Amino acid sequence: MTVIAITGAAGWLGGILADALVADGRTPDLSFILADIVEPKEVKGHKSVCMKADLTDASEIERIYTTDAGIPDVIYCLHGIMSRGSEDNFDLGLKVNIDSIRLMLQAARRHSEGRTPIKFIFTSSLAVYGGPLPEVVTPSTIATPEGAYGMGKLTSELLVNEFTRRGFVDGRIIRLPTITVRPGVPSAATSAFISGIIREPLKGIEAVCPVGSSIDSPELELAAWLASPEVTIKNFVQVMHVPAEKFLKHTRVVCLPGFTATVREELQALEKVAGPDALKLVTFRDDPTNRRIVSSWPARFDNSYPLSLGFSVDEGGMVPIVERFKKAVDAGLA
Template identity: 65%
Template sequence: MPNVVLITGAAGWLGGLLAHALRDDPKTPDVQLILADIVEPKAPDGNKAVTIKADLTDKAQVEALFDTPLGIPDTVYCMHGIMSRGSEDDFELGLKVNIDSVRLLLETTRQKTPPGQLIKFIFTSSLAVYGGPLPEVVTPSTIATPEGAYGMGKLTSELLVNEYTRRGFIDGRILRLPTVVVRPGPPPPPPPPSSPVRGPFSPGCIRIIREPLKGLETTCPIGDSLASPELDSLAAWLASPQTTVRNFVIAKHVPASAFYPHTRVVYLPGFTATVRDELDALEKVAGKEVVQLVKFKDDPVNRRIVKSWPAKFDIEYPLSLGFVVDEGGMEPIVRQFKKDVEEGRA
């Protein structure tokens, strides 16, 4: 097979970063990219690429992704989805996008696979698959019991990826992502019905770091003031965008034989931080006056969803596969984002 990679959700922030990372990866020389999303993605410079605006819930449009001038991809990154709060608020849309479209992409991958070869199918899942009573430290054997529609959808699709792998239809790799901080972008508009959770740990809007570093006020939906005890008790499993995308690329190169024989699920390495840790790092990097731009208005729904996600993991297994972890906690991440703001990259 040629070195052709299909990325769905490629117009999203992480999908765009992945396209650039694959272009620069020495293990994927002359990579050719098929980039698809509900809005047409932008291809990185220097790549042979096809960009496609596609409804990934439509069978004909998904099949067309495997019939471009670049031919059949050897790797599929399945990164599209309706995120946390959006899945909770619009159950039917969440089912359609987070389960039905993934199954359609899996089945199309199966049908389009050349004889005697397996296409790598890398599925980006979430820590939202966890819920209920959890051990203090999550291990690979911890059972996933989601407490939200987003986690339920991700777990359902994980089971499909595992089953298609067990049957020899694909070479599946399932990545449970930490919450990725800090993402760039303009101040968010009023959230549409399909918006992600608008919280301090939301993958869609890390507002309590991003906006203050741009000199803008923002609202933290956890606690009612800087003295609120919830800031110390609510923690999350985090990773920087640079490390996350590096791990996406690594996932392509892990030998199939290295995974556990019974599952292709891997939670990616990260670190634990509370809302207080975020704010303390912001103060160390930018000063108290910047922290004062954060206002507080507690959102019980947001807090319930985020609180159900685990915050500590045993990372021996993912590290053994070659995945990497951030060093130094929140402060270097905030410092890097401040530099990105100052240099016009945010």
């Protein structure tokens, strides 16, 4: 029996990860420990311990490791305060994005004693980058964040790497591209509009684009590094299966594969798939803070290293992604 714990399990990604792990089939005998600030839903057909927990509290974190499901073999650490939320509430961002990760690592360290180190999978972000950057980011590019969210993620990355170096855990750090199109309601992420300007118009709802003041604004050339939800979840499953010796010796960081698209290219894909009436539902209200943060993130990465580890990348740019989401909306599934 392989025991997998997922924090942030009531969130969008956490909510579908367990099902994806089951469907993958490479680890057939699974049980789950699911924790979040609100109680997650159980995984049908599999033993599931679902707990409402404040993961900034060490005693609450300890509950993850002491359920009747047993000590987790794998932990997906997905919980956190998103980018704009971290910027607007700095102290809460420190508490959730750094302090709780340190507590999670210390607990994993204690419970790994005398057994194979727990696989500790930490979801990070391209928000760790900022400042002058090369045209294409590689694994050797230094991370210098320009926002509270990126700072918190980078700090926790260093902790995961150090705990791994010392053999306390088997850390795996995945830096996510901006995921689009995200279903559901808008999140507190600075990049939430990248999904919103597609998702809302496809549902017949007005969307606000915080970059530029009109469809002709030069600011719409702002580029982002993107991945679809389908490929992202596939890569979440893959990271558990990468042999430890395949990672670079000095770091467990992997920037997940993605592709580059500008805000303008997103809107062009929306119009191509859903027509001019959908595009008319996008209005423009320039937000300098939002634009500054997103502009500081890199938009082009070298995919060679993650692809060598078995990770996947989207093909065809924005149009296939918008087409898939439109089909989901039309079927009442998004």
